[in-house]
Amino acid sequence: DAKTTQPTSMDCAEGRAANLPCNHSTISGNEYVYWYRQIHSQGPQYIIHGLKNNETNEMASLIITEDRKSSTLILPHATLRDTAVYYCIVRVDQAGTALIFGKGTTLSVSS
Amino acid sequence: GAVVSQHPSRVICKSGTSVKIECRSLDFQATTMFWYRQFPKQSLMLMATSNEGSKATYEQGVEKDKFLINHASLTLSTLTVTSAHPEDSSFYICSASNRRDSSYEQYFGPGTRLTVT
Numbered sequence: 586d587a588k589t590t591q592p593t594s595m596d597c598a599e600g601r602a603a604n605l606p607c608n609h610s611t612i613s614g615n616e617y618v619y620w621y622r623q624i625h626s627q628g629p630q631y632i633i634h635g636l637k638n639n640e641t642n643e644m645a646s647l648i649i650t651e652d653r654k655s656s657t658l659i660l661p662h663a664t665l666r667d668t669a670v671y672y673c674i675v676r677v678d679q680a681g682t683a684l685i686f687g688k689g690t691t692l693s694v695s696s
Numbered sequence: 697g698a699v700v701s702q703h704p705s706r707v708i709c710k711s712g713t714s715v716k717i718e719c720r721s722l723d724f725q726a727t728t729m730f731w732y733r734q735f736p737k738q739s740l741m742l743m744a745t746s747n748e749g750s751k752a753t754y755e756q757g758v759e760k761d762k763f764l765i766n767h768a769s770l771t772l773s774t775l776t777v778t779s780a781h782p783e784d785s786s787f788y789i790c791s792a793s794n795r796r797d798s799s800y801e802q803y804f805g806p807g808t809r810l811t812v813t
Contacts, residue, residue, distance in 0.1 A: 621804075628700075628789050628804035629740065672739075680793060681728045681747065684802050686740040 587687030588612065589673045594691040597667075603660040605690050607673030610654040617678045618649060620658045622669040623689075629672065632658065636678075663694045698724050698794050702805035709780055710813055717775045717808045719790030725770035726792035730802070731763075734787040746773050780812045 590608040597603040609618065619634040633640055633647045635656075640647045646659040660667055672689040676682055699722040709715050719729060727748050732740040744765050746752040752765035764776040773792075777784055791804040 623740075626787070626807070626809075628702075628791075628806045631801060631803065634801075678800055680800055681745060682800070683730050683742050683745055684791070685742060686732075688739050 587685055588675050589687050591671070591673055591687065591690045593688065594693065597660075597663045597692060597694050599665060599694055599696045600662055603663040603667065603692055603694070605658040605660075605671050605673075605692065606655065607658070608655045609673070609675045612653050612675050613677070615677055616675045618647065618653075618656050619674045619676055619684065620645070620647065621672045621674065621684070621686075622667075623672070624666075624669045629686075632671075663692075665694050665696065668692060668694045698792070698801070698803040700790065700792050700803045700805040702788075702790055702808050704808060705806060706809045706811075708811045708813060711781055712779055714776055714778045715780055715810060717777075717788055717790075717810075719773045719775070719792070719805055721771045721792040721794070721803075724792070724794045726794060727770065728793040729767055729773040730791045730793070731765060731773075731775050732789045732791070734789060734807075740789060743775075777810065780810070782812045785810055785812045 620632040621629040623629045635647045649656045670689040670691050674684050701720045703718045729746045731743045734740045743758045744752045744754045746765050746767040748767050754760045767773040789807045791802045
């Protein structure tokens, strides 16, 4: 079963920052927080992951609280192409460990 | 970046026939590949974990005799849906695990849409 809780849906205006929250209150010390997204009828796309420090890459930023019980994915300037289902997943980072998907957040970006 | 392909992208078959779906890691070797199934408006559900050269590990409720998985090389895994029925119609997605910068990232294929008539 998924170990994360996310809002079912969120809306965001094009050009604004999209902040997607995720609760993972039972996360273990060796589990990472991963974010993937799935655009309609495509395979999931990796966005970012982190253990306890905040992370940033060309797609997004990941803010993890100090107690690691929640995190926020930030898309700094949302575009229409960012409309997708966003999945927050906790997983031990080792070979052979699968990603277990919850229901995710459907982000709708509108102009 | 790491690329995973699937073939075919779409397939329609008649009830009772078998269908094979291929998953390839194009620019890296994947010791582990995973197979997921996704029904409309639902999330991805893990079906099985496949390690190169060994038998796949199936999730509870997934029939191993119906969903045959072969992982004969480090770049290819196949899923065969045997004696397909309309309830097997779904979006099948594979992924491959690659060690990069000391972490194990998982890269997904584009998916295969199976329709059983």
